[in-house]
Amino acid sequence: DTAVSQTPKYLVTQMGNDKSIKCEQNLGHDTMYWYKQDSKKFLKIMFSYNNKELIINETVPNRFSPKSPDKAHLNLHINSLELGDSAVYFCASSQGWRTLGEQYFGPGTRLTVT
Amino acid sequence: DAKTTQPNSMESNEEEPVHLPCNHSTISGTDYIHWYRQLPSQGPEYVIHGLTSNVNNRMASLAIAEDRKSSTLILHRATLRDAAVYYCTLYSGAGSYQLTFGKGTKLSVIP
Numbered sequence: 727d728t729a730v731s732q733t734p735k736y737l738v739t740q741m742g743n744d745k746s747i748k749c750e751q752n753l754g755h756d757t758m759y760w761y762k763q764d765s766k767k768f769l770k771i772m773f774s775y776n777n778k779e780l781i782i783n784e785t786v787p788n789r790f791s792p793k794s795p796d797k798a799h800l801n802l803h804i805n806s807l808e809l810g811d812s813a814v815y816f817c818a819s820s821q822g823w824r825t826l827g828e829q830y831f832g833p834g835t836r837l838t839v840t
Numbered sequence: 841d842a843k844t845t846q847p848n849s850m851e852s853n854e855e856e857p858v859h860l861p862c863n864h865s866t867i868s869g870t871d872y873i874h875w876y877r878q879l880p881s882q883g884p885e886y887v888i889h890g891l892t893s894n895v896n897n898r899m900a901s902l903a904i905a906e907d908r909k910s911s912t913l914i915l916h917r918a919t920l921r922d923a924a925v926y927y928c929t930l931y932s933g934a935g936s937y938q939l940t941f942g943k944g945t946k947l948s949v950i951p
Contacts (some may be wrong), residue, residue: 768941769884770941771939771940782938818883826872827889827940828889831883834881834885
């Protein structure tokens with residue numbers, strides 16, 4: 727069983743469109759994250775949710791909106807996509823966040839905006 | 841704004857030990873040192889973490905300098921599967937509560 731899964735794996739879309747990426751974890755963790763890895767391979771955190779509550783909200787455009795329907799899911803919705811949004815987006819989860827142990831990452835979603 | 845410094849790349853022969861260094865001279869007392877690795881086209885994978893004392897697990901060992909301004913990830917016997925980008929990251933246990941990733945070290949393993 728995949729611990730952290732993301733769909734879709736690849737997403738190609740045009741500028742101006744709205745798209746969503748879904749993430750699910752079956753580890754029973756209470757904290758989930760979204761990271762962005764750009765073309766230079768820098769990995770930066772975007773958001774973190776603990777028990778459906780937003781705890782980290784980095785400086786990202788408000789076109790990006792995370793939604794956590796329950797603690798096993800954290801989806802990422804992106805409005806009005808721009809060329810600069812092209813990147814690989816990783817979802818991750820962990821048990822707890824104040825004392826962080828191991829984060830489990832999903833396989834990534836490669837978003838290409840044309 | 842990464843708080844860690846690592847060599848861009850390193851090479852190792854298969855079956856040999858590998859010592860991957862990391863400098864974190866501005867580390868604070870509440871920062872944990874975490875190591876992750878990323879294989880091509882995969883998500884990062886946890887390797888090990890520690891605060892002050894050296895740590896061992898089934899994957900690797902982490903040696904932390906006494907002043908905590910540097911650390912070394914030790915792979916005891918490199919295999920081809922260990923070829924990856926290794927990230928030394930700091931986790932702030934007070935305040936920002938987030939992992940900050942740097943550029944990482946690309947490890948190549950020579951058969």
